[in-house]
Amino acid sequence: MASAGTAVTALLRRLPGRRGAIGGRRVRLHHRRIFVLPSRAGMVYALLLLGIWLGAVNYNNNLAFLLCFLLIGLGISTKIHTFRNLLGVELEMDDAPAVFAGDQTSFPLRLINPGERERIGLEVIHAAGDRHTVDIPPRGTTEIRITVPTRTRGSLDAGEILIRSRFPTGLVTAWSRVNPDAATLVYPRPEPVAPSPPATTGGRRSGVFLREGDDDFQGLRRYQPGDSLRKMAWRIVARGQEPQVKQFASVTTGSVWLRWGDTAGLATEQRLARLCRWVLEAEAAGQQFGLGLPGRRIQPGRGPAHRNRCLAELARFSP
Amino acid sequence: MSSAGTFLPHRTLLGLLLTIGAVAAPHALHLPLWLTALVFACGLWRYMAGYQAWRLPPRWILIPLTLLCATGVALTYGTIAGRDAGVALLTLLVGLKLLEMRSRRDTVVVLFLGYFLVVTQFLFSESLFTAGWMLLMVWAMTALLITVTRPTDGKLSGAHCSLAAGMVLQALPVMLLLFVLFPRIPGPLWGMPESDARGVTGLSNEMTPGAISELSQSDAVAFRVEFDGDPPAASARYWRGPVLPYYDGTTWRRSQSPRSPPPVLETMDGAIDYVVTLEPHNEDWILALDLPVEVNLSARVGGDYDLRRDDPVRERLRYRARSHTNYRLDPGHGADEQAMYLHLPDGAHPRARELARGWRSEADTPRELMERALRHFREEEFVYTLQPPRLRDDPVDEFLFETRRGFCENFAGSFAVLMRAAGVPARVVTGYQGGEINPTGNYLIVRQSDAHAWVEVWRRDEGWLRVDPTAWVAPERIELGLADSIPESDVLPTLSRRDPGLMRHLALRWDAVNAYWDRWVLAYGPDLQRQFMKRVGIDNLSGMLTVLAVGLALVIAVVAAILLWQRPPRQTDPALNLWHELVRRLGRAGLPPNPGEGPRDYVHRVMTQRPDLAPRLRTAIGAYLRLRYGRQAQAADRDALQAAVRHLRP
Numbered sequence: 004m005a006s007a008g009t010a011v012t013a014l015l016r017r018l019p020g021r022r023g024a025i026g027g028r029r030v031r032l033h034h035r036r037i038f039v040l041p042s043r044a045g046m047v048y049a050l051l052l053l054g055i056w057l058g059a060v061n062y063n064n065n066l067a068f069l070l071c072f073l074l075i076g077l078g079i080s081t082k083i084h085t086f087r088n089l090l091g092v093e094l095e096m097d098d099a100p101a102v103f104a105g106d107q108t109s110f111p112l113r114l115i116n117p118g119e120r121e122r123i124g125l126e127v128i129h130a131a132g133d134r135h136t137v138d139i140p141p142r143g144t145t146e147i148r149i150t151v152p153t154r155t156r157g158s159l160d161a162g163e164i165l166i167r168s169r170f171p172t173g174l175v176t177a178w179s180r181v182n183p184d185a186a187t188l189v190y191p192r193p194e195p196v197a198p199s200p201p202a203t204t205g206g207r208r209s210g211v212f213l214r215e216g217d218d219d220f221q222g223l224r225r226y227q228p229g230d231s232l233r234k235m236a237w238r239i240v241a242r243g244q245e246p247q248v249k250q251f252a253s254v255t256t257g258s259v260w261l262r263w264g265d266t267a268g269l270a271t272e273q274r275l276a277r278l279c280r281w282v283l284e285a286e287a288a289g290q291q292f293g294l295g296l297p298g299r300r301i302q303p304g305r306g307p308a309h310r311n312r313c314l315a316e317l318a319r320f321s322p
Numbered sequence: 323m324s325s326a327g328t329f330l331p332h333r334t335l336l337g338l339l340l341t342i343g344a345v346a347a348p349h350a351l352h353l354p355l356w357l358t359a360l361v362f363a364c365g366l367w368r369y370m371a372g373y374q375a376w377r378l379p380p381r382w383i384l385i386p387l388t389l390l391c392a393t394g395v396a397l398t399y400g401t402i403a404g405r406d407a408g409v410a411l412l413t414l415l416v417g418l419k420l421l422e423m424r425s426r427r428d429t430v431v432v433l434f435l436g437y438f439l440v441v442t443q444f445l446f447s448e449s450l451f452t453a454g455w456m457l458l459m460v461w462a463m464t465a466l467l468i469t470v471t472r473p474t475d476g477k478l479s480g481a482h483c484s485l486a487a488g489m490v491l492q493a494l495p496v497m498l499l500l501f502v503l504f505p506r507i508p509g510p511l512w513g514m515p516e517s518d519a520r521g522v523t524g525l526s527n528e529m530t531p532g533a534i535s536e537l538s539q540s541d542a543v544a545f546r547v548e549f550d551g552d553p554p555a556a557s558a559r560y561w562r563g564p565v566l567p568y569y570d571g572t573t574w575r576r577s578q579s580p581r582s583p584p585p586v587l588e589t590m591d592g593a594i595d596y597v598v599t600l601e602p603h604n605e606d607w608i609l610a611l612d613l614p615v616e617v618n619l620s621a622r623v624g625g626d627y628d629l630r631r632d633d634p635v636r637e638r639l640r641y642r643a644r645s646h647t648n649y650r651l652d653p654g655h656g657a658d659e660q661a662m663y664l665h666l667p668d669g670a671h672p673r674a675r676e677l678a679r680g681w682r683s684e685a686d687t688p689r690e691l692m693e694r695a696l697r698h699f700r701e702e703e704f705v706y707t708l709q710p711p712r713l714r715d716d717p718v719d720e721f722l723f724e725t726r727r728g729f730c731e732n733f734a735g736s737f738a739v740l741m742r743a744a745g746v747p748a749r750v751v752t753g754y755q756g757g758e759i760n761p762t763g764n765y766l767i768v769r770q771s772d773a774h775a776w777v778e779v780w781r782r783d784e785g786w787l788r789v790d791p792t793a794w795v796a797p798e799r800i801e802l803g804l805a806d807s808i809p810e811s812d813v814l815p816t817l818s819r820r821d822p823g824l825m826r827h828l829a830l831r832w833d834a835v836n837a838y839w840d841r842w843v844l845a846y847g848p849d850l851q852r853q854f855m856k857r858v859g860i861d862n863l864s865g866m867l868t869v870l871a872v873g874l875a876l877v878i879a880v881v882a883a884i885l886l887w888q889r890p891p892r893q894t895d896p897a898l899n900l901w902h903e904l905v906r907r908l909g910r911a912g913l914p915p916n917p918g919e920g921p922r923d924y925v926h927r928v929m930t931q932r933p934d935l936a937p938r939l940r941t942a943i944g945a946y947l948r949l950r951y952g953r954q955a956q957a958a959d960r961d962a963l964q965a966a967v968r969h970l971r972p
C-alpha cells in the first residue's frame with residue numbers, strides 16, 4: 004500500500020494541472036479543468052496505426068489505408084468520449100470527523116452526475132493513496148469515503164484529489180484535480196500511559212472553582228451582542244455610559260483543573276499528549292474538568308461537547 | 323488457475339473468442355490445416371479455462387510450443403518472411419496469446435493483434451465484402467475493448483455495443499477525409515517478397531501447350547474497360563498482351579531486350595478511346611486494344627509492340643488509352659530481324675516442315691500461303707476444345723497430323739511454325755479476346771477465361787498482320803466468346819458461361835458495384851489523388867494539407883459539438899409531471915389553485931370543498947411531498963402518486 008501510495012503521489016506530481024486544482028465545497032469539472040492525453044495503451048495503439056500505415060504504403064493497399072484512417076477516427080472519437088465522461092461531474096466533500104493523530108479519518112465525497120448519461124469507471128485517487136473506482140448513474144449521486152491517514156495534530160485539509168477516467172476503450176486518459184474545501188481536526192495522540200493529574204491540592208482555592216453561573220454578583224463587563232437583556236446593568240445604561248452587563252459566578256466543587264503547568268519537564272507535544280490522556284480519563288470518569296493552557300482557559304465542564312472543545316484546544320495549541 | 327476466469331465474465335470471454343475467430347476465419351482458406359486446428363484448439367482451451375476453470379498452460383510450456391510452431395511455419399513455407407508465412411506467424415501468435423490471456427492488459431494486446439490480423443486479410447482480398455467485414459470486425463473489437471478496459475464492470479453489454487457503433491460512425495467522416503486528402507506516397511517502401519506473386523492468375527511471359535486452356539478455367543476478372551464511344555465489335559476486340567517471338571520447339575518466349583527505336587506505326591482512321599482498370603498480375607506488361615497509340619501511363623513500347631512498365635503491376639492500375647484497329651505496323655523492317663521471326667530449332671516438327679515446304683512450292687506469295695494453310699485447317703476437320711488430348715513428344719506434329727483437337731495455343735503455335743517453315747516471318751501474340759459488356763454500368767468485363775493467343779505474320783510493305791487460326795476453326799469463339807464455341811461437355815466456370823438467368827443477372831449487377839468500388843476506392847493512389855486535387859483546384863501539397871487540416875478541425879468540431887452539447891434541463895421529474903396532471907384535472911372541475919397557494923394548502927382547501935376526493939388527494943399530496951422534498955425518492959411513492967392521479971375523477 005505504501006509503495007502504491009508513493010507511486011500515486013509521484014504520478015500526481017508529474018501530471019500537469021497541479022497548480023490549477025479547483026477548490027470549493029462543491030466543485031464542478033468544467034471543460035477547462037479537464038486534461039486529456041493518450042494513455043500507455045493509447046501510445047501502443049498509435050504505434051499500431053503507424054505499422055498499419057507503413058504496410059498500407061508498402062503494399063499500396065487501399066483497404067489498409069481505410070482501416071488505418073478509421074482507427075485514427077476512432078482514436079479521435081475516443082478522446083471526445085473520454086473527455087465527455089468527466090465533463091460536468093460535480094464533487095461535494097464534507098468535513099471529516101476529528102480523530103487522534105495516527106488514526107485514519109475519512110472524508111465523505113459525493114460524486115454527482117447532473118447529466119442524463121451514466122458516468123462510467125471514474126477513478127478517484129487521493130494524494131495519500133486512497134483510490135476508488137465508481138460509476139455514477141444518470142442524474143444520480145455516488146458517495147464514497149476518502150480515507151486519509153493523519154500524522155500530526157492540528158487542522159488537516161482534505162488534500163488534492165485526482166479524478167481520472169479512461170472510459171471508453173482505455174486509449175485516452177482524461178483527468179482533473181480538485182482541492183475540495185473540506186478539513187478535519189486532528190487531536191494529539193493521547194499518551195498511552197500517563198500518571199494521574201496531580202490532585203488539585205495546595206493550590207489556591209483548592210477544590211473550589213469559579214464557574215460562570217447565576218448565583219453571586221462578580222462584576223461588570225462590556226456588553227456584547229447576544230448577551231441576555233436580563234443581565235443588563237440598566238442603571239449604567241441610564242447614566243448614558245457604555246452598556247455593561249452584570250456577571251455572576253457560582254461556586255462549584257468536585258472539579259479538576261488540567262493544567263499545562265502540571266506537565267512541566269516534557270517536550271511540548273508530549274505535554275499535549277499527556278493533557279489529552281487526562282482529558283479522556285476525566286471525561287471517562289464522569290468528572291468535571293477544566294483545561295488551563297498558557298493564555299487559554301476552558302472553564303470546567305462535562306460531556307462530549309466539552310471534551311471535544313478541550314481536545315480541539317489541544318489540537319490547535321501553539322506555544 | 324483461478325486467474326484465468328475472474329477478470330473476464332463468461333459472456334465477454336465468449337464474445338472475445340468469437341470475434342477473434344471471425345477475424346482469423348478468412349485466413350483459414352490459405353493457412354495450413356494444422357495451424358488452423360491449433361489456433362482453434364487454443365481458443366477452445368481458453369474458453370474452457372474461463373468456463374470450466376481449466377488451467378492455462380504455464381510459460382515453460384508456452385515458450386517451447388511457440389518456437390515449435392514457428393519452426394513448423396518455417397518448414398511449411400520454407401521461410402518466415404513474406405506475406406504467407408508472416409500471416410501464418412501472426413495468426414499463430416494470436417492463438418497462443420489467447421492461452422496467455424491472464425489480465426485485462428493481455429486482453430488488450432490480443433485485441434490489438436486482432437486489428438493487425440484484419441489488415442493482413444487485405445493482402446488477399448480487397449473486395450467490398452472484405453470492407454464490410456472490416457467495419458464489422460472493428461465494431462466488435464471496439465465493443466470488446468470498451469468492455470475489458472472498463473474498470474467497474476467487465477460484462478459485454480448492449481450499451482457497450484451501441485457505444486462502439488456510435489464511435490465507429492463518428493470515425494467514418496475522419497476516415498473519408500484522410501483517405502481522400504492524406505498525402506499518398508508511392509510504394510513499396512521495402513519491396514515485396516517474391517512469394518507474394520504466387521496465386522495470381524494471368525497470362526505468362528511464355529506459352530507452352532496447355533497454359534492458356536488452364537487459364538480458361540478461371541472466371542476472375544483480368545480487367546475492365548469503359549469506352550468513350552460505342553465499344554468495337556466482338557471480333558475486333560483483340561487485347562494485346564505479351565508478344566512471343568522466340569521459339570525453342572515447345573515454348574514461345576518474349577524478347578528480353580526491347581528494340582529501340584520502337585517499330586514504325588502508321589495509323590489510319592478510326593481511333594478508339596477507352597479507360598482500362600487492370601487487375602494486378604505481377605508482370606510488367608499492360609493490356610490495350612490492338613493496337614495502342616497512346617497511354618497516359620509511363621510504359622515503354624517493346625520491339626514487338628507490346629507495352630511494358632518498369633515495375634510489375636502489383637496494384638490495380640487505371641489508365642486511359644487510344645487505339646487504332648486500322649494500322650500498318652513496321653512495314654519495312656530489316657533482314658537481320660527476319661532471322662528471329664523465321665527461326666525454327668533444327669530437327670523440330672519434321673512433318674509440319676514437310677507440309678509447309680509442299681505449300682511453298684504451290685504458292686508464290688505469303689497471301690497464297692496463308693490461304694493454303696487456312697484451307698488445311700478447315701478441310702482436315704480440326705476441333706476447338708478446352709480439353710485437348712495430351713501431346714507427348716512433338717506438340718506441333720502430333721496436333722497437326724494425329725489428334726487435330728486443340729485450344730487456341732495449339733492453333734496459334736502450329737500456324738506460326740507452319741508460316742516460319744514456309745519462309746514467312748511470324749510471331750505469337752497472347753492477350754485476351756472479346757469480353758462481355760455489362761449492361762449495368764455499361765462497361766466491358768474481360769476475364770481470365772477470355773485469354774487468347776493468335777499469330778502475326780509479316781509481309782513486305784504491309785507490315786505485321788494479325789491472323790487468328792482459331793477463328794477459322796471456331797468462328798463463334800471470336801464472334802460470341804468461349805462459352806459458345808466449345809463442346810457442351812467441356813467445363814467452364816460459372817461466370818464465364820453465357821446462360822441467361824437470374825443468378826447471372828445478379829452476378830453482373832454485383833460486378834458493376836465492384837467495378838465502381840475498384841474504380842473509385844481501390845484505384846485511388848498517388849496518381850489519382852494528384853489528378854483529383856488538380857480537378858478541384860488544389861495544385862500543391864501544402865494546399866492539400868491545409869484543406870485536410872481545416873476539414874479535420876471542422877469534422878471534429880461537429881462531432882464534439884454533437885457529443886458535448888448539453889441539452890437545457892427539461893422537466894423530467896416524474897413526480898412534478900404527475901402533480902401538474904393533478905392540478906389540471908382539478909382545474910377542469912372548477913378547482914384551480916389560487917395564486918400563491920402552495921401544494922399543501924391547495925390540496926387541503928380542495929379536500930374541505932370536496933370531501934369525496936379527500937382519500938385520493940391525501941395519498942397524492944403525501945407521496946408528492948415525500949418525492950419532491952424527502953431525503954430519498956421511493957418507487958412506492960411514485961406508484962402511489964401515479965395511481966392516485968390516474969384515478970382522480972373530480
